[in-house]
Amino acid sequence: MWPVCSLEIEMPEEQKKECLECGKKRERWREDFPIGWQGDNYVTRREMVKFLALGSLTIAGANFVVAGLPHIVKASPMPRTMIALASSIPVGGSTLFSYPAEEDPCILVRQRNGDLVAYSQVCTHLSCAVIHKEQENTLFCPCHQGYFTVEQGRPYAGPPTRPLPRIKLEQHGNEIFAVGVEV
Amino acid sequence: MNAQQSQGTTLFTALLVLIGIGVVVQLWLLSASVDAVFRHDGRIPALAAIGSVFLFLVNGGLLLFVFGFDRKIRER
Numbered sequence: 001m002w003p004v005c006s007l008e009i010e011m012p013e014e015q016k017k018e019c020l021e022c023g024k025k026r027e028r029w030r031e032d033f034p035i036g037w038q039g040d041n042y043v044t045r046r047e048m049v050k051f052l053a054l055g056s057l058t059i060a061g062a063n064f065v066v067a068g069l070p071h072i073v074k075a076s077p078m079p080r081t082m083i084a085l086a087s088s089i090p091v092g093g094s095t096l097f098s099y100p101a102e103e104d105p106c107i108l109v110r111q112r113n114g115d116l117v118a119y120s121q122v123c124t125h126l127s128c129a130v131i132h133k134e135q136e137n138t139l140f141c142p143c144h145q146g147y148f149t150v151e152q153g154r155p156y157a158g159p160p161t162r163p164l165p166r167i168k169l170e171q172h173g174n175e176i177f178a179v180g181v182e183v
Numbered sequence: 184m185n186a187q188q189s190q191g192t193t194l195f196t197a198l199l200v201l202i203g204i205g206v207v208v209q210l211w212l213l214s215a216s217v218d219a220v221f222r223h224d225g226r227i228p229a230l231a232a233i234g235s236v237f238l239f240l241v242n243g244g245l246l247l248f249v250f251g252f253d254r255k256i257r258e259r
Contacts, residue, residue: 045192045199049195049202052202052242053243053246056206056238057239059206059210059213062213064236066213070223070225183222
């Protein structure tokens with residue numbers, strides 16, 4: 001325990017009173033509030049170990065909550081939206097659309113082999129909009145020179161490290177539908 | 184401070200450090216779990232939760248050891 005009397009504040013001697021415990025002169029208010037606050041702040045090793053073990057239990061619980069969260073909160077089903085006409089996109093060309101909401105920009109690309117692929121247009125680095133470079137057959141983020149492959153949306157140059165979310169497509173006749181997002 | 188007290192202090196400090204390291208690793212597992220949940224990866228949070236519980240059991244075991252050691256010293 002820390003001595004209470006070591007914390008005396010400078011004040012006139014006549015306002016001080018003699019401490020019954022240690023004989024030193026102390027402020028009068030200490031008689032009314034005889035609490036050693038330095039002692040309150042003193043933490044023993046035992047208390048620290050208990051505190052850490054309690055923290056450990058809390059973190060383990062939080063980890064279980066985080067692990068169970070995706071099973072508790074089910075994602076709402078993705079809408080099925082008509083995004084473009086297949087005949088409107090030439091080989092090597094691209095078009096923009098929004099999916100699943102209006103504020104989620106996406107890009108639809110017809111590859112050189114004729115297959116259609118679609119990705120979120122939001123760069124996984126710092127959320128700039130990626131564009132399709134037809135000459136280089138690549139998806140390019142102009143903000144920080146990030147490059148993604150058209151085939152799989154994987155980053156292969158620049159700062160991005162995560163692939164672009166892929167939009168699941170379905171084609172019925174000439175109409176192309178977006179039906180989901182693969183992260 | 185006699186030799187037994189000195190040994191007890193060393194033991195306490197060592198256990199405190201071990202438990203502290205365990206808690207830091209748990210925090211790392213928690214942050215990795217949250218990151219994985221945002222990436223829609225369901226495997227990592229489950230493994231991290233198991234690892235976190237294991238670390239808690241280790242920490243709890245160390246805490247019980249401390250209490251047991253303490254009791255033994257006081258009984259003497």
